[in-house]
Structure formats: structure tokens, C-alpha cells
Amino acid sequence: MSSLFGSGGAAPDMNARKEQMKQQIQQEQLINKINENCYEKCVPKPSSALSSSEEQCLSRCMTLYMAAFDQVSKSYVARVSKERSGLPGV
Amino acid sequence: MSAQAQMPQFDAATRKELEEFLEQEQAKAKLQASVHELTNTCWNKCITGGISSKFSRSEATCLENCVDRFLDSSLYIVRQIESQKQQL
Numbered sequence: 001m002s003s004l005f006g007s008g009g010a011a012p013d014m015n016a017r018k019e020q021m022k023q024q025i026q027q028e029q030l031i032n033k034i035n036e037n038c039y040e041k042c043v044p045k046p047s048s049a050l051s052s053s054e055e056q057c058l059s060r061c062m063t064l065y066m067a068a069f070d071q072v073s074k075s076y077v078a079r080v081s082k083e084r085s086g087l088p089g090v
Numbered sequence: 091m092s093a094q095a096q097m098p099q100f101d102a103a104t105r106k107e108l109e110e111f112l113e114q115e116q117a118k119a120k121l122q123a124s125v126h127e128l129t130n131t132c133w134n135k136c137i138t139g140g141i142s143s144k145f146s147r148s149e150a151t152c153l154e155n156c157v158d159r160f161l162d163s164s165l166y167i168v169r170q171i172e173s174q175k176q177q178l
């Protein structure tokens with residue numbers, strides 16, 4: 001059966017572009033969240049320019065926030081699939 | 091919202107496929123949004139001190155437990171409200 005969507009489509013180019021777009025949207029959301037939370041943590045009193053220690057803090061914070069995102073993602077997916085298998089008929 | 095009204099140019103099988111595709115993508119987007127929201131919540135809850143090069147042991151433990159306890163709380167609250175409703 002020919003399919004407009006899905007992996008069997010005749011337009012791999014289109015699918016690749018869709019994937020790229022999705023990833024981009026995902027990344028934008030993550031970047032916004034990182035900025036929001038790491039700015040809060042690392043720049044308590046904004047001055048006329050970022051100091052080097054603020055920049056170092058931001059760069060550590062980015063790494064940590066992404067690690068937290070991975071952990072949460074893992075836990076959440078595990079929990080959702082656990083709840084699903086526990087409920088009969090779902 | 092009916093797909094028929096929005097997409098009259100497609101036949102029934104195509105509309106069905108489109109609807110299913112949209113449903114799947116919306117479910118995925120919802121899951122992603124939940125993960126972003128939860129990461130935000132757990133970050134604020136667990137990372138209370140300064141930012142060092144890695145998580146402290148207590149921060150790491152907190153993050154590991156955060157999602158499950160959040161969902162436990164959510165379930166508990168729903169159950170409480172259900173039982174209060176039954177007492178009325």
C-alpha cells in the first residue's frame with residue numbers, strides 16, 4: 001500500500017526533512033529551557049557584561065540540564081510503559 | 091473537528107491515514123512537552139545549590155526519584171478527590 005506518511009514513502013527526502021524539522025523544534029524547546037533555568041542559576045545579578053565565571057557556570061549548567069533532561073525522559077518513558085502494561089485493556 | 095470538513099479533496103482512506111498520523115504526532119508532541127515540563131520542575135526541585143561540574147550525590151538521587159514521586163503524587167491526589175466525591 002502506498003503511503004503518504006511513514007517510512008515506506010516514495011519521498012525519503014521529504015521524510016528526512018520532516019525529521020530534521022522535528023528535531024529542530026525539540027532543540028529550540030530545550031535551549032529555551034536551558035536558558036531560562038541556567039540564567040536563573042548562573043547570573044543572579046546581571047551586570048554590564050557576563051563575567052568569565054558566569055560563562056563557566058553557564059557551560060557547566062547546560063551539560064547538567066541536558067543530563068537532567070535525559071534522566072527525566074528515561075524515568076518518564078519507563079513509568080508510562082509500566083503503567084500501561086499494568087492496566088488491562090489499555 | 092472532522093477531517094472531512096477540513097480536507098474535502100482527499101478520499102476516505104487518505105483522510106483516515108492523515109487522521110491517524112496527526113493523532114500519533116500529537117501524542118508524541120504531548121509526551122515531549124511533558125518531559126520538558128517535568129525536567130523544569132525536577133531541576134528546580136533538586137538542584138538547589140550552585141552549579142558544579144557534576145551533580146552531587148543527593149541531587150542525582152533526587153533527580154532519579156523526582157519523576158516517579160511526581161506521578162505518584164498526581165495519582166494520590168486524584169484518588170483522594172475521587173474518594174471525597176464518593177462521600178458526598
